[in-house]
Amino acid sequence: MNGEKNGMAYDSFKVKTFDLKTGKFICILNQDDSRRIGITSLDRVELINPKSKKKIVAIVDLTDSMVAKNEIGIYDEVKEKIKIKQGQVIEVRPVKKPECLKLIKRKLKGEKLSKEEINLIVQSISENKISEIETAAFVSAVYIHGLDLDETTFMTKALIKSGNKLKVKGTVVDKHSIGGLNGRATMIVVPIIACTGLKIPKTSSRAITSASGTADSMDVLANVSLNIKKIRDITNKTGGVIAWGGAVDLAPADDKIIKIEHPLSLDPEGQVIASVMAKKASVGAKFVVIDLPVGKETKVKSMEKAESMAVKFIEVGKRLGIKVEVVITNGEEPSGPAFGPALEAKHVMKILEGKIYDNLAQKSVELSGAILEVAGKAKPGKGNETALEILESGKALKKMKEIIKAQGAKITDSNKIPDAKFNEKIKSTKAGEIIDLDVYSLAHVARIAGAPGDAEAGLLLHVDEGRKVKKNDVLFEIHSNNKRKLDAAVEYVNKNQVFEMEKVILKKMS
């Protein structure tokens, strides 16, 4: 604590509480008082409850109206931390900037950071000791200067340290897809792998910019908000689980960093690798297959970029004792025809039920095969065969039902998955050939229709690339439980038809 002492004496203020949770340690001072005690906006002060002697360092917000002179405003977090109430006296003392800010500044200058330094930054983010503004500067620095392999490994380890760890019996494997926009291969891969005796406790995200995340689609069939104990028990019992990562706190610092990265869509390679690998290490994975979809609308835009990223994933894995295999896939083509939680879940179940075998099924088999080979469950070159056999035999479907039941089954059958109240078919206005399907725009139309919040909303393709269509052939259906949203989606498709539709669906017709 010595670094935070700078000889300043305390000033006393009267507490004014605001019933707000901000997730941050903030206090609000009057502009005149701030001048009197010699601080400014975003400075740190130490707050002491003179009765309980409890202390906290908070970041200062200034106001000319919310609190009067000699008053200090505090929210729930500070109130609870130092056990203070409305009207009580609090002591306030300016403190120096935390050491961590110097490290962020050094990273801004392009310097390399040590293991201990990255640890301190991650810990400070995790414990809310630095503000979002300061975190944004760190994220910007990492975006511009990158993290080298050492730093990426330090970052991974620091993220692991900041969160919960899962411990299950047996050999744990995992898969991760970096930014695919539809499909839900995970929901096919997990049951296939779980059939082989390997453990695959998969935590997945919900949709942020897509029409569904794996957690959203699995949510249609079962409960996905599982705590770490439930995940452990279900994995031990069935071999696999498909849970929402947001409920597990495997890497809370990472969640905060991702939040800050979001507005500017910053996803510095080193941070993405650390984020993924930390979560894999936290579930105890020893073998991991990373799916890198490459395409103009996915995170990884070029094959060169994908290859260089693959090398780093493998090396960081090595340093963590995890064997990583990276498969680079085509991110420009839709993985299956469905966009939206229920539509994607239904399509996945149909594949497991043996009713459909398409590019999503094929991709799932290949990913499963890669996992089986890397984990030594299949001989090199024989993984796909083994995986396909598990899928075609119905074993994968049986396992999926077992997992769904263990997660508190809602639906176990593709034909029990409800349809949206409304749907509208979009037809071709001329004859021609489907040259290019723009996955990003299809996902956007599904979102306008209400996905992922409206689970049944979304889009279902009737065509795939290369398909010849006649005038009035159905290109896709839009589903929604909200007539207004369905209309908005149809309107978007129509309005953008001349200019956008060519791009959305039919890049060229001939």
Add this chain to the structure above:
Amino acid sequence: MNGEKNGMAYDSFKVKTFDLKTGKFICILNQDDSRRIGITSLDRVELINPKSKKKIVAIVDLTDSMVAKNEIGIYDEVKEKIKIKQGQVIEVRPVKKPECLKLIKRKLKGEKLSKEEINLIVQSISENKISEIETAAFVSAVYIHGLDLDETTFMTKALIKSGNKLKVKGTVVDKHSIGGLNGRATMIVVPIIACTGLKIPKTSSRAITSASGTADSMDVLANVSLNIKKIRDITNKTGGVIAWGGAVDLAPADDKIIKIEHPLSLDPEGQVIASVMAKKASVGAKFVVIDLPVGKETKVKSMEKAESMAVKFIEVGKRLGIKVEVVITNGEEPSGPAFGPALEAKHVMKILEGKIYDNLAQKSVELSGAILEVAGKAKPGKGNETALEILESGKALKKMKEIIKAQGAKITDSNKIPDAKFNEKIKSTKAGEIIDLDVYSLAHVARIAGAPGDAEAGLLLHVDEGRKVKKNDVLFEIHSNNKRKLDAAVEYVNKNQVFEMEKVILKKMS
């Protein structure tokens, strides 16, 4: 507005108001609702009051407790903007990220920005259209990649455009000091210059890290919170004014950028130049002298850095039609013996009253001489002579009293400036020579004693560099109106004596 439309339909929420002013357009949604409408933390939504049809784009904060499902939390800013009340229905629709964020990302990538692009960023900051996190990313990008001369000029013009403009009769001159830690030469320069018929409407800052800012010291003698009309009238009448810049809004976007720069002490050269030059242009200055103190604790650390910065100041000035002269000064030596608002004001008045002529008086005369020469009021090489004559004749004192009166005089006489209730003399513990005075530490001691909030608090040197002292000679006095703070300052000096005092005051004794 087309860029913000993306076809999404509205969802309805019930308004829950919070009586808070945040200075930002924020709304608070429940985590479950955010998933339902497909947005996440820090996304933008358009809020519509269906009755008044008033709209605003707000940034989303998520909560799991502050608002219930189907509720939306809003603060005063949004409430007032769209005229909505507690319990009313509000419509919410996700909108795309503003164009401005793409520009910030391009700057992060190291690209150059055009005039229109920098304008859009500054305007977005000024109108609170981008969050502090996003502004932090921009500031970080500028810190790392810099602004070239074109960009610095665009930034300067954009800042000018964002704020108020001062229009006074006659030829306006100005001075600016980049980060000196004590002295208040401004309070001597302004009356000298105002005596010559030139107009010098000086806006100054309050202390952030020092023991006093010019606005704090002038505040001891007169009212410094003047609006732009008052500044204009007083300047037209007396020729000069010494006001607090914070009350004028000459460059509100700049104030916001400076706030974000503060926690990490980011002060990218281009931004500093744009910030200074925008304020000079906004007061209509045609001739400007920039004082660049160089030293290890000042903003500019080396002579090379100062020279390269000087060239840029001059060039940007040229492009704005402002003749700039840069004087590089020694920032390692204190400018006079006083640290603290009243002590510095008293010392300045003594110089104007002809009771003292020291290095601060000399610096003020030289700065005034430079202004007179650059503005053509003195022949090259004759500026100092003219300035000195004005100071020694008592004309500058008379003018200062005139200015003080026009600003609502509090005190016009050095011996009327009150002393603090308590003071303590710090004596030398051994004989020797004062090799080095550490301005930064002296300012810090003054701050512990209560400066600048306690106007009479501070530190007064009895010695200067090179002075031979005997044991028990007084080195300096510490003043304070608060016994506890005085004790803390004395304790700081004593505690740091062995290790720090050598650095603070007596680097070497021989």
